[in-house]
Amino acid sequence: MSLTSIPKPRSTYKAGRSNNFEMNSWLFMRGSGLLLVVLVIGHLFVNLWQGDGIQQIDFAFVAGKWASPFWQIWDLAMLWLAMLHGMNGLRTIINDYASRGGTKFTLKTLLYFATFVTVVLGTLVIFTFDPCIDPASTLEVCTNR
Amino acid sequence: MDVTVKILRYNPEVSEDASWESYQVSAEPTDRVLDALHKVKWDLDGSLTFRRSCAHGVCGSDAMRINGKNRLACKTLIKDVNPSQPISVEPIKGLPVLKDLVVDMEPFFDAYRSVMPFLVTSGNEPTRERLQSQTDRERFDDTTKCILCAACTTSCPVYWTDGQYFGPQAIVGAHRFIFDSRDEGTDQRLEILNDKEGVWRCRTTFNCTEACPRGIEVTKAIQEVKRALIFRR
Amino acid sequence: MVQTHKYDVVIVGAGGAGMRAALEAGQRTRTAVLTKLYPTRSHTGAAQGGMCAALANVEEDNWEWHTFDTVKGGDYLVDQDAAEVMAKEAIDAVLDLEKMGLPFNRTEEGRIDQRRFGGHTRNHGEAAVRRSCFAADRTGHMILQTLYQQCIKHNVEFYNEFYVLDLLTKETPGGTKATGVVAYELATGEIHVFKAKAIIFATGGFGKVFRTTSNAHTLTGDGMGIVWRKGLPLEDMEFFQFHPTGLAGLGVLLSEAARGEGGILRNSENERFMERYAPTIKDLAPRDMVARAMANEVREGRGAGPDKAYVYLDLTHLPKEQIDAKLPDITEFARTYLGVEPYTEMIPVFPTAHYAMGGIPTNIKGEALRDNETVVPGLYAAGEVACVSVHGANRLGTNSLLDINVFGRRAGIYAAEYAATAEFEELPEAPEQLVVDQIEMLRDAGGSERVAAIRAELQATMDINAQVYRDEGSLKQALSDIEGLQARYVNISVQDKGKRFNTDLLEAIELGFLLDLAEVLVVSALARNESRGGHYREDYPHRDDVNFMRHTMAYREKTEEGAGHRIRLDYKPVVQTRYEPMERKY
Numbered sequence: 001m002s003l004t005s006i007p008k009p010r011s012t013y014k015a016g017r018s019n020n021f022e023m024n025s026w027l028f029m030r031g032s033g034l035l036l037v038v039l040v041i042g043h044l045f046v047n048l049w050q051g052d053g054i055q056q057i058d059f060a061f062v063a064g065k066w067a068s069p070f071w072q073i074w075d076l077a078m079l080w081l082a083m084l085h086g087m088n089g090l091r092t093i094i095n096d097y098a099s100r101g102g103t104k105f106t107l108k109t110l111l112y113f114a115t116f117v118t119v120v121l122g123t124l125v126i127f128t129f130d131p132c133i134d135p136a137s138t139l140e141v142c143t144n145r
Numbered sequence: 146m147d148v149t150v151k152i153l154r155y156n157p158e159v160s161e162d163a164s165w166e167s168y169q170v171s172a173e174p175t176d177r178v179l180d181a182l183h184k185v186k187w188d189l190d191g192s193l194t195f196r197r198s199c200a201h202g203v204c205g206s207d208a209m210r211i212n213g214k215n216r217l218a219c220k221t222l223i224k225d226v227n228p229s230q231p232i233s234v235e236p237i238k239g240l241p242v243l244k245d246l247v248v249d250m251e252p253f254f255d256a257y258r259s260v261m262p263f264l265v266t267s268g269n270e271p272t273r274e275r276l277q278s279q280t281d282r283e284r285f286d287d288t289t290k291c292i293l294c295a296a297c298t299t300s301c302p303v304y305w306t307d308g309q310y311f312g313p314q315a316i317v318g319a320h321r322f323i324f325d326s327r328d329e330g331t332d333q334r335l336e337i338l339n340d341k342e343g344v345w346r347c348r349t350t351f352n353c354t355e356a357c358p359r360g361i362e363v364t365k366a367i368q369e370v371k372r373a374l375i376f377r378r
Numbered sequence: 379m380v381q382t383h384k385y386d387v388v389i390v391g392a393g394g395a396g397m398r399a400a401l402e403a404g405q406r407t408r409t410a411v412l413t414k415l416y417p418t419r420s421h422t423g424a425a426q427g428g429m430c431a432a433l434a435n436v437e438e439d440n441w442e443w444h445t446f447d448t449v450k451g452g453d454y455l456v457d458q459d460a461a462e463v464m465a466k467e468a469i470d471a472v473l474d475l476e477k478m479g480l481p482f483n484r485t486e487e488g489r490i491d492q493r494r495f496g497g498h499t500r501n502h503g504e505a506a507v508r509r510s511c512f513a514a515d516r517t518g519h520m521i522l523q524t525l526y527q528q529c530i531k532h533n534v535e536f537y538n539e540f541y542v543l544d545l546l547t548k549e550t551p552g553g554t555k556a557t558g559v560v561a562y563e564l565a566t567g568e569i570h571v572f573k574a575k576a577i578i579f580a581t582g583g584f585g586k587v588f589r590t591t592s593n594a595h596t597l598t599g600d601g602m603g604i605v606w607r608k609g610l611p612l613e614d615m616e617f618f619q620f621h622p623t624g625l626a627g628l629g630v631l632l633s634e635a636a637r638g639e640g641g642i643l644r645n646s647e648n649e650r651f652m653e654r655y656a657p658t659i660k661d662l663a664p665r666d667m668v669a670r671a672m673a674n675e676v677r678e679g680r681g682a683g684p685d686k687a688y689v690y691l692d693l694t695h696l697p698k699e700q701i702d703a704k705l706p707d708i709t710e711f712a713r714t715y716l717g718v719e720p721y722t723e724m725i726p727v728f729p730t731a732h733y734a735m736g737g738i739p740t741n742i743k744g745e746a747l748r749d750n751e752t753v754v755p756g757l758y759a760a761g762e763v764a765c766v767s768v769h770g771a772n773r774l775g776t777n778s779l780l781d782i783n784v785f786g787r788r789a790g791i792y793a794a795e796y797a798a799t800a801e802f803e804e805l806p807e808a809p810e811q812l813v814v815d816q817i818e819m820l821r822d823a824g825g826s827e828r829v830a831a832i833r834a835e836l837q838a839t840m841d842i843n844a845q846v847y848r849d850e851g852s853l854k855q856a857l858s859d860i861e862g863l864q865a866r867y868v869n870i871s872v873q874d875k876g877k878r879f880n881t882d883l884l885e886a887i888e889l890g891f892l893l894d895l896a897e898v899l900v901v902s903a904l905a906r907n908e909s910r911g912g913h914y915r916e917d918y919p920h921r922d923d924v925n926f927m928r929h930t931m932a933y934r935e936k937t938e939e940g941a942g943h944r945i946r947l948d949y950k951p952v953v954q955t956r957y958e959p960m961e962r963k964y
Contacts, residue, residue: 022345023374096306096346158876175715187830191873191882196419198594201630201711203519204419220714243565244879250416263527264479274476276488282481289481289513289520293418327479 174224205294265330297353393420394782395761396580402790425518426633428510431468452770567877588731589837603891614736616903624730690724744789771911825869
């Protein structure tokens with residue numbers, strides 16, 4: 001068998017430049033995590049519990065929620081925090097476990113790209129949402145127009 | 146009683162590959178694992194190589210992986226490692242193995258040396274001792290116990306994958322001075338630990354705390370350094 | 379392949395004395411420290427109780443009382459000028475360590491706390507005094523760590539796991555000069571020659587000649603052995619200290635601080651027997667007296683346990699908080715190794731071989747001597763390997779940590795000063811030859827004897843015949859056993875034939891030193907027909923100041939036929955300044 005399942009570390013400590021990025025990212029993980037607990041539980045409560053619960057969710061329900069700036073901001077916060085939290089988590093996992101520089105770079109590029117696309121698309125959807133995109137819509141907000 | 150000790154042997158002068166070898170020795174339940182290793186070396190195979198010195202857990206020479214856990218061979222009794230089954234003994238992980246249970250300690254000591262593990266003061270020295278209250282002395286007592294055995298650092302999964310991380314021991318070494326009321330080098334030391342490869346890489350898996358043969362709350366010490374970094378002014 | 383290095387000062391050994399010397403020499407001149415272990419593995423780290431200095435932080439005290447206690451504790455075989463130097467410089471030695479960052483325990487005012495320790499008294503023996511500066515029961519650990527940290531700070535150059543095997547000397551008009559050392563690099567098996575102007579030996583003791591010992595496996599008297607084989611003398615080798623409280627059967631040290639904090643020794647009848655042996659300071663009598671008292675209790679049938687083989691150390695009356703704060707490590711040893719809970723149970727203890735009072739004779743500058751007066755230029759020794767002699771016939775507790783700091787510092791300073799004025803000497807052709815031959819002979823030897831077996835027999839005979847109680851018969855038995863073992867040593871073989879980390883070979887070499895030193899110990903003990911300090915002869919139970927108020931000086935000489943060696947004993951007067959020998963009572 002090979003020597004040990006975990007070989008010697010790929011490199012040893014070299015003094016590098018120090019800035020507060022890692023500290024801030026560590027703090028962000030804690031802060032965003034806490035906020036997300038509130039946001040996600042609130043989201044689940046309103047969507048799945050209140051009123052008719054899971055039965056009520058349809059296009060009209062979403063349209064109704066996003067008619068209010070309150071829910072727009074709520075969902076926007078959830079989207080950004082969840083995506084950045086997840087991205088940062090994956091970033092540390094890549095740092096910890098991807099051993100070769102090239103692999104690290106590729107994985108991180110993919111990660112940042114995916115995060116960027118999701119965040120931009122999601123943000124666009126929240127702010128450009130048109131409840132009357134269907135001309136035949138019978139929603140109140142559309143028929144009154 | 147008869148116990149079987151299964152040792153991961155490696156000698157690059159003989160073969161590039163490591164292999165498990167089993168040895169039967171007689172031992173008392175209250176014997177140390179180190180005693181069993183000595184029996185192997187002295188009676189069965191003189192080429193078995195490991196470091197040891199004080200044999201009672203204060204010099205830190207004989208950290209090794211016994212039944213999959215980092216321990217000091219001289220502080221682990223046979224009866225506590227389920228002697229009815231073969232006892233497995235391997236070198237600590239994450240440091241280059243040189244021969245059998247002997248690893249290259251240099252990367253480990255390099256990390257320790259890099260955190261300025263010495264008292265930094267400025268100004269004229271007092272004629273008598275520096276005063277320090279009992280509470281201030283108690284503040285860093287836990288981390289003064291460290292014997293540099295490397296059991297914590299080599300149990301850390303982050304260190305296993307990336308030796309650029311200082312590892313728990315170096316942070317413990319820095320903690321001992323950061324929280325010493327006499328020390329004036331805290332800012333520099335914190336700056337070193339704020340590095341990309343510093344304290345923020347700790348994932349609080351608590352392996353280090355579990356591995357420490359001196360009972361140091363290593364993970365707690367690391368968290369205290371993080372807190373000091375966040376609230377420093 | 380031989381590599382050659384050149385340093386002004388080379389220090390052999392990186393325990394307390396070696397690193398203290400390195401801090402001084404390293405800041406004055408180009409210095410290297412050669413050590414067969416990583417510095418932090420050194421046995422200084424196992425010292426527990428404290429380091430005495432008359433700081434008078436908690437009660438009245440002065441260095442003169444400390445000097446007196448040291449002289450009396452050493453049964454008047456102490457060189458009083460040296461003891462005075464040590465007691466005086468103790469104060470600065472402690473303060474220096476504090477300034478280096480050593481985390482001493484503190485008083486309520488924030489000063490260094492002090493506690494009682496065996497043999498340390500107020501006003502020449504009136505009562506126990508609080509003189510020992512300490513950091514819980516891990517003072518030695520803190521000293522070793524602090525000194526290593528300072529060595530990091532000052533960029534001291536270490537050669538870790540370099541085993542020094544030979545001292546190079548040169549005959550000059552000014553006498554024999556030390557010119558370098560030859561070392562074996564454990565990791566590679568390569569030989570290194572270190573050319574140096576000054577060499578400091580700080581290699582520690584040789585407790586491994588005994589089976590029951592508090593000493594580390596690595597304490598095999600290498601430094602003493604090397605110097606001995608060069609024909610240089612060893613002083614007072616018959617005086618070996620047995621520490622009263624080793625864990626029974628194991629020898630793991632339980633600090634005297636346990637008794638300093640109020641612990642009591644009891645026999646199987648639950649009697650506080652030390653009241654009979656030392657009515658004034660009882661359990662805090664000097665170690666030789668307590669060890670003998672314990673051995674005597676066992677001999678007279680008042681031992682405890684299934685074989686009536688040990689006595690008890692009782693801490694059960696101490697508050698838990700005090701035990702946890704002041705004695706955390708030793709109580710953990712009792713729990714780990716004997717399964718005894720010191721809060722509620724008494725701990726089985728028995729004397730354990732602890733400290734060599736003798737060693738390489740030096741003066742108070744740390745300069746090694748070639749006879750009673752003449753120094754060997756360039757050769758220094760400090761710590762347990764040396765005999766200054768501040769410990770005389772019995773070392774007081776805490777004085778070893780003091781010794782390494784005071785005389786380690788002195789050796790470092792004087793060696794560097796000497797190196798500044800001296801020139802490098804030409805080394806002979808192939809200076810490494812002796813070591814190369816020795817190693818190759820051992821590695822290639824095909825004998826039938828095993829190192830471990832010979833060592834075990836040596837330790838067994840020393841434990842039986844040369845321990846706390848000795849007499850002519852037992853010592854002669856030990857000597858003949860040792861001679862037999864030396865003859866067998868010629869036929870040993872090592873199983874590991876490799877170059878890389880060959881600890882099998884290392885142990886074989888170490889055994890050679892142990893056999894030599896055991897022989898010196900026994901021969902010196904046989905000639906000292908008296909009882910003094912750590913050397914107790916049942917056939918001569920009294921101190922004999924008329925014939926033996928003098929240091930033993932042992933020399934290794936070639937026999938007339940030229941093939942073998944024999945030991946010649948000589949004597950050296952004791953330096954007396956202000957204290958007349960008195961009967962030692964406590």
